[in-house]
Amino acid sequence: MSPDLKILGLEGRVAIVTGAASGIGKAAAEIMAAAGARVTAVDVNADGVKATVAGMGGAGHVAEVVDLSDIAACDALVTRTAKREGRLDCLLNIAATLRRIDMEQVDEAEWDRLMNVNLRSQFFLCRAAGEAMKPRKWGRIVNCSSGAGLVGGFVGATAYAITKAGIMTMTKSFAKDLGPHGITVNTLSPGAIDTPMQRTGMTKETLENARSRIPLGRMGLAAECARGAVFLASDLASYVNGHILAVDGGFLMR
Ligand SMILES: NC(=O)c1ccc[n+]([C@@H]2O[C@H](COP(=O)([O-])OP(=O)(O)OC[C@H]3O[C@@H](n4cnc5c(N)ncnc54)[C@H](O)[C@@H]3O)[C@@H](O)[C@H]2O)c1
Secondary structure: OOHHHHOOOOOOOEEEEEOOOOHHHHHHHHHHHHOOOEEEEEEOOHHHHHHHHHHHOOOOOEEEEOOOOOHHHHHHHHHHHHHHHOOOOEEEEOOOOOOOOOHHHOOHHHHHHHHHHHHHHHHHHHHHHHHHHHHHOOEEEEEEOOOHHHHOOOOOOHHHHHHHHHHHHHHHHHHHHHHHHOEEEEEEEEOOEOOHHHHOOOOHHHHHHHHHOOOOOOOEOHHHHHHHHHHHHOHHHOOOOOOEEEEOOOOOOO
């Protein structure tokens, strides 16, 4: 391990990272592993998550193929991981879905799909992970919201933005409930990060429009954003709780 990563204090920590087949979740799983954590990488994309784990090298990493929209599957994932590893230290709740469609076209099925994958899964994973972390009086939970949760959806992302606003207040509630048990709960809030999700349904013009409003003048890289999540999961963030960390190049300064 590079000496730079040692400072994170993640060596030997047991971590679940969701959304690990692609983008920010994949990068977060890779950095956690490089910092010495034992990573259970989770995604509904079987080939993708297996490739992530194969690329991480080293022992102790596991690929789990789970559809997180299923509450029972979320509970079972946490139970299985804690039983196999004998503990759970970190949960990085990064997975989400987005299909850009006009508000008029959001029917009941699409509404339920977004709520279940993006919001419901994070709630039930937080709750199960909190219970698994309590006995050791130490834990780090990092949820993943979006600037859209603060300022509203951008290009056909109305219902998506509602799920992301829910994650922000959910994080604060869990931070209050789990803080007394030595468990911090924070949220990463990515801006425009160059991943498959960011490019979904965006034209060249809308992407350029977003880019032109970022003070740093470019979209972020998945790894740059993932570093924010890893910081919140690390020893360095020991006194950070209930925080929303924007990693957005200054896009949504408030
Ligand atoms: N990329 C951006 O610009 C941006 C901006 C704001 C917020 N975010 C948030 O960052 C997080 C990561 O997004 P990304 O850009 O890396 O997207 P991505 O599409 O590259 O990765 C998302 C991953 O989640 C997985 N996933 C989707 N549904 C799932 C399910 N039901 N069960 C398990 N896994 C599932 C996908 O298979 C995929 O691997 C998300 O929470 C997203 O909302 C991203």
